[in-house]
Amino acid sequence: MSPTELVGLLLIMAAIPFFWGGSLGLLRFPDVYTRLHALTKADNLGLGLVTAGSMFLAGDWMVAIKLLFIWLLVLTASTVSCFLIANAARKTNIEPWKAS
Amino acid sequence: MSLLIGMAALILISVLVGLVRIFRGPTGADRMLAAQLLGTGGIAILLILAFAMQMPSLLNVAMVYSLLAATAMVVFVRRHSRENKETEVITDESD
Numbered sequence: 001m002s003p004t005e006l007v008g009l010l011l012i013m014a015a016i017p018f019f020w021g022g023s024l025g026l027l028r029f030p031d032v033y034t035r036l037h038a039l040t041k042a043d044n045l046g047l048g049l050v051t052a053g054s055m056f057l058a059g060d061w062m063v064a065i066k067l068l069f070i071w072l073l074v075l076t077a078s079t080v081s082c083f084l085i086a087n088a089a090r091k092t093n094i095e096p097w098k099a100s
Numbered sequence: 101m102s103l104l105i106g107m108a109a110l111i112l113i114s115v116l117v118g119l120v121r122i123f124r125g126p127t128g129a130d131r132m133l134a135a136q137l138l139g140t141g142g143i144a145i146l147l148i149l150a151f152a153m154q155m156p157s158l159l160n161v162a163m164v165y166s167l168l169a170a171t172a173m174v175v176f177v178r179r180h181s182r183e184n185k186e187t188e189v190i191t192d193e194s195d
Contacts, residue, residue, distance in 0.1 A: 012104070016114070019110075022114070023114045023115065023118030027124075032127060035121075043137060047140055054150070054151055057151045058151070070163050077169065077170030077173075080170065081169075085177065088180050088181055092129075092180070
């Protein structure tokens with residue numbers, strides 16, 4: 001196994017806790033607005049680590065650039081959909097959770 | 101690369117655990133968030149499998165998947181807001 005492959009594998013391995021954190025946050029957080037954090041932050045960071053690790057595994061500039069564009073596309077899409085969902089939830093009068 | 105496939109399986113299990121939110125609800129927005137989780141996790145799994153199984157075309161599948169997840173979200177929000185508007189109109193008429 002070459003050093004670049006090892007770095008790629010380690011980066012992908014580092015992504016797994018973020019995905020687990022995202023799922024756990026989605027299950028444990030109290031309302032829609034807090035659950036949005038778990039999804040759009042933790043999961044996209046995990047996906048970023050996966051793309052970074054895949055870039056090391058790719059060994060080809062064109063494939064690496066394609067991976068970068070996939071990540072940027074997902075980031076843009078999830079930012080927009082996060083805003084849309086929070087907006088829709090606010091319009092349907094879902095109360096933000098307050099610590100009691 | 102069985103190590104890579106094992107990592108993809110771990111991510112898949114985490115996504116499946118997150119999908120419990122679809123059963124729990126309580127609002128439509130929560131359920132849609134679980135679908136978003138499936139989108140992000142699915143893209144990560146596809147990227148890993150593209151290298152584990154030496155199938156570069158899976159990268160294109162991942163790209164299409166990200167676009168479809170975004171489109172599904174926009175359709176949900178449009179529908180959601182329209183249904184709300186309709187119920188508002190009904191309550192206005194009853195007043």
